[in-house]
Amino acid sequence: MATFATSEQLLVVIDPLARQADGESVRIAKDVLSAGAATKVCLPEGPQEFARALARRGARRPVVVGDDQALVRAVGLLHRQRELAGCALSMVPVGGVLSLAGALGVPTGAVAAARAVLEGAERRLDLLVDDSDGVVLGGLRIPPVGFPEAGASPAGATAVGATAVGATAVGPGGSAGPPGDGDDDTDDSGDLGGVSRPWLRTCRSLVRTLVPGRPARAATAPGPSRLRVEVDGETLVDLDQPLEAVSVTPGGSGLVRVEVQPVSVGAEAVPLLARGHRVTVSGADFRYRADSGVTGPVRRRTWTVRESALGLVLPPTA
Template sequence: MATFATSEQLLVIIDPAARQTDGESVRIAKDVLSAGAAAKVCLPDSPEEFARALGRRGSRRPVVIGDDHALLRAVTLLHREREPAGCGLSVVPVGETSLARSLGVPAGAVAAARTVLDGVERRLDLLLDDSDGLVLTDVTIPPTRTTRTVAREPVAPSAPWYRTLLSRTLPARPPRLSTVPSPGPARLRVQLDGETLVDLDQPVEAVTVTPGSSGLAEVEIRPLSVGAEATPVRASGQTVSVTGPDFRYRADARLSGPVRRRTWRVVEGAWGLVLPSA
C-alpha cells in the first residue's frame, strides 16, 4: 500500500468518450486535479493516441478520466509493458462506470478526483486468460442459448365484418410454428489446478470465476437444480480451465466467445489502483 504527496506530478489522460458524454464532470475533475497537484493534461482523440500518451508518461503518475473501457484499456496497455505492478493507476469515472465502482472507485467527479490526490494505492489480483486477455472483476459463464418451437396464432384484421366473412368462407388455419431462443443448461468440464470439479455429464446453470486474494481464484459452480435447489460447488485455486461445446462468457461484463476452451490464471498483486484511504 502506497500513499502519495500532492507535489507528485500527474499525467491526466481524458478519454474522448468522456469529453463527449459529460464535459462538465471532466472539467470539474480537471480543475480539482490541477489545483491539488502538478498535472499535465492529455486529450487523445483515438485509442492509438491514448496508448502513446500513457507510454510517454515518464515519472508522472497516470490518471484516466473516462469510462470502464478506458480503465480496461489503460490496465491492458500497462500489462503489455509489463509494468502494471510498478505503476499505480488512478481513475475518475465518467460515463458507464459500473466496473470502476465495483472496484471501489468513488462515483462523482469531485470525490474521485480527491481520491486521486489523497487516496492510497492498493495492490489487486487479476485473471489472465490464455489469449492474454485481462479480467479485473469476474468471469461468468451463463446458461447456453437454445431454441424451442412455439405455436403462434395467425393475426387477422380486427374489423368485425372481416372476421365474420373469414369464418364463413375459409377453414380455420393451423397455428404458425416458429423458434425462439431460450436459456438452457450448459455442459462444461471445469478444472481447478488440473482437478475436475464438474464434468460434461453434469449440466450446470452458471459458472463464476473471481480473482480473490493472495493469488487465488474463487470458483462457484451452480449445478442444474431439479426440484430442491442444488448446493453450489465452491473452490479456490490458481488456474481454472473450462472446456465444452461452444460457450460464451462475460468478463468484466463484456461478452466474449463462443469458444470451446478457455483457461484463466490468477496474477497476484498484478496492478495498483488508487482508492480511498478509509
C-alpha cells in the same frame, strides 16, 4: 499502501466517451487535479491514441478519466506492456457503466475521485489473466447476464430470414428488389388498359402479413450448458453434468473463487465451490461476461491469478 506527494506529475487521459457523456464532470475533475498537482492532459480520439498516451507517459502517474471499459482498457495495455508492477493507476469514473470502479473502491463522484487521486494511497489488487493475455479485474460469469446462450440471436442481431430496415432484399434469380416475395416488379395495371392500381399493391402487402411464407428460423431458448470446469488441474464438474452458470472471481491472497451452479432437478441444486490459482473452462462454444464486456464464443479458456498485480490508487480508508 504507498502514498503520493502532491508535487508528483500526473498524466490525465480523458476517454472520448467520458467527454461525450458528461463534459461537466470531466471539467470538474480537470480543475481539481490541476489545482493539486502538475498535470498533462491528453484527449485521445480513439483506442490507438489512448494506448499511445499511456505508453509515452514517462515518469508521470497515469490517471484515467472514463468508465469501466476505459479502466479495463488501461489495465490491459499496461499488462501487455509488462508495466503494471511499477505503475500505480488512478481513475476518475465518468460515463455510463461505473459498477466495476465502485466495486473496486474508487469513489464514483468526480470531486471525491479526483481528491482520492491526489490524497489517496496505492492498494495492490489481485488480477485474473487469461491464456490470450486478457485481464479480468472484478470477475466473470458464464453464461453472461443479459446475453443469450449459443443458438439464440444476440441482442441487436438481425434474425435469419428478416431484412434490416433500409436494406435491399435480393429476390429470386439474384435481382435486387424491395423486401417481399419477388413479385413487386409485376405491372399492377392488369386488365385496366395500363391504369395504375396502387390499391392492389397495398392488398398484396396486407396478404403477406397474414399468410405465412418461408418460416424464419426460430431462436433457440437459453438452456443449460455442458462444460468441464477444472481448478488447479482437478475437475470440479464434467461435461455430463448440465450447468446453469459458472462464476469466477479473485478471492484475495492469490486465490480465485469458483462457483458452479448445476441444473436443479426437483430440489434446488447445491452450488459447487472451489478455490485455487488457475481455472480452466472447456466444452461447447460459450460466451462469458468479464467486467464490462462479453467475450466469445470460445471452446477453452484458462484464467490464472496474478497476486497483487494491479496497483490502484484509492482513498486512504478504502
